[in-house]
Amino acid sequence: MMPLLVAPIGANLNVKRVLGDENVRKHLEALGIVPERQISVLSRTKNGVIIQVSDSRLALDNAIARNIFVGL
DSSP states (O other): OEGGSOHHHHHHHEEEEOOSEEEEHHHHHHHTOOOTOOEEEEEEEESSSEEEETTTTEEEEEEHHHEEEEEO
């Protein structure tokens, strides 16, 4: 298990854990980021990551991405 911020670009990842306060967890759940969901990191910048969730691309800043833990 690793934080989304250090996950390899292009790999198929499974969301293992979502941390943060209730508002953060609910926001991520509304975006489809829940445990066992498959996602992939498309790119990374100094400010955050762009991920693929189902058919959507999402930009997450580092503060939010830090709460998501994934596994290969």
